Ligand code: ADP
């Protein structure tokens with residue numbers, strides 16, 4: 001069953017610009033879907049509509065069988081990791097990762113358990129008491145993912161999560177993102193303008209240009225085209 005479905009989705013901004021045009025895309029349960037295309041083609045807009053951070057002009061968005069067009073972000077049960085992962089500088093890694101659960105009034109022992117589990121998958125166990133300033137870029141990126149993972153979302157949305165990292169670290173983190181997604185088995189919609197990233201990471205790749213999805217295929221089929 002599809003976990004996230006775009007059905008004839010349009011986005012027209014108030015100035016009349018059509019950033020997403022008649023988008024149809026089905027992302028399967030547990031699937032790693034990449035949305036790739038040049039800067040300005042509408043990728044972030046599409047992602048932000050799934051997150052509920054941007055209204056849908058026309059069409060339907062379905063998450064886990066439920067039409068979510070009018071649902072608030074917090075009621076969509078999805079987690080988004082941004083490019084500029086703003087960690088709270090005064091909090092430790094553990095506090096950063098557990099903060100959303102604390103706000104949700106989850107009890108402390110449950111929070112500790114969730115954070116420890118996520119830290120193990122993310123290989124952050126040795127850094128839980130550190131502050132973000134004392135972490136490497138890759139470690140910070142993993143803390144940002146950890147904040148999303150602890151919420152056990154139905155799906156992850158990632159918007160260019162590696163684009164602030166240097167080239168060497170970016171390659172390392174690709175491997176880690178793929179491993180983490182496999183381990184969690186959670187549906188993923190991952191946005192990038194980087195074709196290499198698209199071809200190495202996803203189960204399937206949706207190619208977008210000027211607001212239109214042009215092709216959806218496995219990296220293998222796209223590579224051979
Ligand atoms: P991408 O993520 O692929 O770089 P975006 O989804 O951010 O693309 O933007 C798609 C297009 O929509 C761009 O041309 C951008 O300038 C335009 N756009 C984004 N936000 C707005 C807005 N609030 N009002 C008008 N146009 C916008």
Ligand code: ADP
Nearest residue numbers: 051072073074075078079080081082100103157
């Ligand atoms: P809060 O400080 O209560 O988290 P926000 O306005 O940041 O307030 O978020 C409101 C709700 O929206 C949160 O409870 C969370 O579930 C959801 N939310 C916040 N950020 C994101 C995000 N990046 N992706 C998806 N959902 C989010």
